Structures are given as structure tokens and as C-alpha cells.
Amino acid sequence: MKKLIITLFIGLLSQQLIAQVDQSLLKDDRSDSLENAMNMDALSNRVYATSSSPVSIGGYLEVDYKYIGEDGLTDGHTFRIPRVTLFITSSISSRIKFMSEFEFEEGGEEIAIEFAAMDVNFHPFLNLRGGVVVNPIGAFNQNHDGPKWEFVDRPIAMTQMLPATWSNVGFGLYGKMYKQDWAFGYEAYLTNGFDNSIVTNTENRSFLPASKDNKERFEESSNGEPLFTGKIAIRNQNIGELGLSYMGGIYNTHEDDGLILDEPRRLDVFAVDFNTELPFSDTYIVGEWAWVFVDVPNTFTQQYGEKQSGGFLDIVQPLVDKPMFGFEDAVFNMSLRLESVDWNVGTFNETGGNIGDEIWAFVPGISFRPTYQTVFRLNYRYQEQTDILGNAPAKTSGIEIGFATYF
């Protein structure tokens, strides 16, 4: 009886909702075809489980298993659910949209609003976006959905040097223009920025992701200075896409309540990203490299570097592209990731010797996509990491198995 009442209630509610819907809003009014999509469209071209109403709900899930060891020691078998993400999008009118992404990381230990913005379309080359925006530094920060990637782990440089996923409150403009096979896009935002923690943190290195722990950044700026993030990108249908981006501003709390606490210190980040698909082999190549410059007081410890650089290169080769296991659009891929980060580029004041604090990794893998939205991944990871003194590297390796799927 209870089930019957609930069923009737849901049925009636659905009828009411449909009756209130402006049917014109049900159209997919994305101005771009997927062929024209650029990295900047990653947040708006997502897969949604429901898209037949003004409110679309979707998301993705990532689950993995790891057996990783360092220099003969291992924590054994580990199963993780690194993140569950919910997307909610609403078409307020044909040219006003609300889009959002809520992330539940590590079993809900961390819940974050990664993206919650209103987009107003004035012209394809002039759109206003405001709210919690994902800063367009590099490509991965915006294009970070797990099911899009053939690797269990996110790139180290993009998550442990750049702070992907880095979002903040602010406003900005974006737009695209096309000419034949070419597309050009731009994005420019002013948002709240970073804080002192990027050079005073327990990671013992300059560490931009430390500012993600400051939830107050959604309430107020740490220093009243806006962070500028801008990106330009160009894409040719037959060649690929190249993006150049910059993020910078004053990061520290240099003044509070009229009192001067420190001199203003800048953070500047530059990134270049590209992706292409080789026409003769369907090989997909995507990469990104970034440089971070932090004004660290020269009387502070050199443990916190003034310059960092790092990035990754992914090569994905489809091997079998035919129905498999009963899935019509299945693809079996072989993949390889090469990645590297130097968290402290420079030399010691005391000896002139190179400062270490570096990592590089080599991650071959295979992946199976029964559909575009779902990927099963098996990676082998080998990495070497040196400490700040450049002592013999800690060697880490093992296997990572997981899946990620949109829903």
C-alpha cells in the first residue's frame, strides 16, 4: 500500500512538472557541435542522465583498487572511491543557464562545490559567467572528469603542483568564433585568489593546492586582491587544439585591519596545453605543461621554492574498435602517460647545488570502454621521487585498476 501511494505521488508530481515546463527549453541549444568543442567546453558538454527537462542531473563515479609499494614497503591492497560527482544544470531561458558540479571526495570526507555558475549568452563570442567558476588554467583543470581519462590517477603536476580542480568565486567572460576548420576561444575571469598557505603549509613545499583547504575563499578574499585567469585557445579540426593560459595575482594577506603585515607577494602561473588525434592511426595525444612562479620571502626557508614546473603527456592508442562483450561501441585502448614535476627549480644558496624535490612517472596501461561514458582502466605505475637534497630517489611502483563512469 505504501509503495502504491509513493508511486502515485511520484507520478502526479511528474505530470505537474511536465505541465510547467516550457517545451522549447527541452531542446539541446548548445551552439557547438561536439566536433567543434574545445577544452573550454568541457564543463558545458557533459553527459547527463536526464536531459529531457530544464533541469538535467548527471555526474560521475570513480572507483579504484591499488597495490603500490615504495622501496620494498607496501600498505597492501587498497580500495578507494576517490570521488563521486553530481552535475545539476538548468536552462533558465534559452540563453541563460545554471550549471553546477558537486564533488564528494574520499567517501564524503570532503564535499566541495567545484562549479556553480550562471552563464548568460549575449553572442557566441560574448558570454558572461559568474558564480563559482573553474579557473581556466591549463586544460585539465576544466577537463577533469574521471571518465574522460584512461588513467586511474590524475596527473601529478595538475593536482599536486597546479591545484586541480581549482575553482573560486568570481565573474568573467568567454566566447568562441569559427572560420572553416578553425575555432578560436577565449576566457577571462576575476576571482578570489590564493592565500599564505601556498608557502606555509605542511607539504613542506610551495603548494598551490593548500589553498583549497581554505573554505573561506568562497566567502571573502584573503587579501582583497582579485586573481586573474585568462586563456586563449585555437583549434583546427584536422590538426588539434593549442591553449595558452595564465593565472596570477597577489596571494598573501599583506594587510589586515589597516595594519601592514607583509609586502604584497605575487603568484604567476603559465600553462600550455594541446591535444590532437593522428589521422592515420587514430592515436589520441594530450598534454599540458605549466610553470609556477611564487614570490617567497628570501628570508624564509628554501624548502618552499620560487619556481616550479611540470606536466604530463598522454598517448592513447585504440587497438580494437568493434563490438565486444555485447557492447556495440566498445573500444579497447593501450595507453601511456609520462609525467614529471619539479616543485623547486633552483639552486641552494649555501652550496650552489641543484635543489631536488622532483618526481617523474611512467604509467603504461590498458583501458576498455564499453561505451563512451564508461571506462575500465588497468595501469602499471613506476615513479621516482627525490627529496629536496636530491638524495637517491624513492622508487614507487605497482598496479592500479579502476573504473569511471558518467551517470
Add this chain to the structure above:
Amino acid sequence: MTTRKIQSACAVFLLVAAIYSCDSLIPEAPAESDLLDGPTEGLSTSEQSRFLKGDIAFNDEVFTPESGLGPVFVANSCGSCHAGDGKGHPFTTLTRFGQTQPNTAPDVSIGGPQLQNRAIPGFKPETLPSGVPSMDFTPPAVTGLGFLEALTDQQILDNADPNDSDSDGISGVPNYINPPSYFIPKPFHQPVGGQYIGRFGKKAAAVDLLHQTVGAYNQDMGVTSTFNPIDPHTGLSTDPEVSDQTIRDVVFYLQTLKAPIQRDADDPEVIRGKQVFVSINCSSCHVPSFTTPQSDIDALSNKTIFPYSDLLLHDMGPGLDDGATEGSAETFEWRTPPLWGLGLAPESQGGEFFLMHDGRAKSIQEAIELHGGEAQQSRDDFVGLSDADKQALLKFLRSL
């Protein structure tokens, strides 16, 4: 069998094979003798648990301004100075000054007794007053210290020869130190006029590992505790920034870190090198072995150890006289540094040697040649060795 079944079977096989081959995918562990870190053998499970807590506090805990760092400091974690528990790098060399005569209090009116040469953002670090003599200390290895702490004062005094009564030119003396208020003497301590024998530090200015640890938190990191609540920046007391328990865990960790293990001990050249070491009288100060007495920690009890040190002060000559000192040591006197772990020094010093108290020697040979004072004769004997004997001696030292 259908294609679909074959594909499924292959996929399952691949997955199972990957999981079952896990262990072979893990990098091999380095040989135990190539590592300085790790617990001494024989710890109980509860002691291993304490060791782990201390390990985390020592190697993983990084202080920030929010957690008590500074505002002036030298390093922001124990591990910054003692990577892998080994010898440190000039990057974290510290400077002490203010005392130029033995048995006098440091002149704190000019700053010090340790230079905090770094500061958190917004603060200015300390600078060395012009013309003041100072000593630079490169961080030492911290392994095997519990065994040295377990030795009785009498065992140390047995090697002392302040008047050189045996006329061998070697006259080791202990550094008598005014202990801190929290020092609790053990039955084996033999105070003289309220002062106790220092064992740790370049001048043997720390009586025990608690003294050494509290001093390092306070002077190296600017972190106050109930043991020493005085902030080195203001000279005023402040709330404790590290708990008693954490300090005691770190002390226990230092007490129970294993002693370095000699490598290639059976190599004929190493054996011959050891003979040369003894023949040119290096072993008068770098005393090869001790046997520990019964200790509070069973794993440290009744063990024969090979530190190659007498823990005594020796005149090292004018070349190593920095004009500053600690406790009852003369400015030209230095505690014999233990040689165990010497060959592994580059593993924690960024691939290079930075030897002697301030890291000035870039090789073992250079370090030997910098010896003077009581060690002058041994140094001269080393220079006069045949190349073969010299190489054997150096190989022996690298094996430690």
C-alpha cells in the same frame, strides 16, 4: 565457445594475473645495511608503536606559522635537517655564538646562543653580530643515539686522559654541562659540582636525548614546549607549541633507531684498512666499540656497538678553532664524532660528502687531513701511508 565468452575469459585472466603478480611489481627494498633509518632489533610491539609515532613526528611533521614555527627559525621540521636520519646538508647548517670561554654563560645580550637565520613571512631573521666568533654545525646523523645514551658515565670516563698520563698525545676530556631543569639523572650519571657529562652535539653540549630534542625544537624550529617555554624570538614565555607526548615520542624514536650496520666487513681490504686505522692511532679517539649496560629499553641492553667514538672532547688544533664554544669545552676542542654510518653520508647529503663539524670537508680524505691538535700525528701518519694502505683505510671508513 563464443567470441564473447573468450573475450570475457581473457579479461578475467588478465585481471587475476595482474592482481596475483602484485608483489613482483613492487620495487625491491634496499639492503638493511644501506639504510640508516629503521628500528633497532628486539623492540616489543608496544615499543614499535611508540617508535612509529616518533617516526611520524620526526620525519613527517612540518611546522607552519599556524602550528608554532618561528617566527625565527633554522628549519621547519626534524626531517629537514636529518633526511633519512642521516647527516645533514649545508642547507640546514646552524650557527652558534656568544660563548668564547669555557665554563661561562653565553652572552645572550648580543643574541644567540643560536642564530635563527630564517623567519616566517613578515618577520626578519636574526643576523650574526659583526665580529662575533661563531661555529657552524652541519646536522649530524641521528642513528644509534640510544645506545650512546645508554652508556654509563664511567664507560666514557674510562677513555678520558686529561693529563695524557700515557703520553700518547691524546687527552680526551668530558664536557661537563649544567643540565636543564627537566633533566632526571640516572643511577649511572656521575655529576661533578652539579654538572653532568654531555654526550650529544658537536661540542657534547647535550646531556641526554631529551635535552637535545627540546633544544632542537626550541632553537632550530622556534617551537616552544613545557620543557622550554621561552620563545627564542622574544625571549619571553609562550604557550607550548608541541606536546610533551610528541617530544617524548621523538626521544623514544631517537633512542631506538638502529645503529648503522657496517658493509663489506669481510672484505680483505676493509679488514686491512681497519688494521691501518688502529696502527696510526685513529682508534685512540674513535674508540671502536662499547658494550651497553642494562637499559630501561631491553633492546638496547647488553649490546656490543661500534660507534668509533669516545664521546670525549679533544684539542683539534688551530685550524678547527672557531673561537666559540659550549659548556666546559675550549674553543679548539670538539667531541669525537661517531664514524658509524660515515659511508652512507652521501645518501643523505645529496650525493656528496659534507664532513667535519661544519661540512667543510668534501671527502673522507680531506676530513682526515683537516685533523690537527691531538690528532696531528695520526693525520701526518695518514699522509705518509702508501697509496695501498691509504685506499684500504678509506675503504674501511666507507664501509662504516
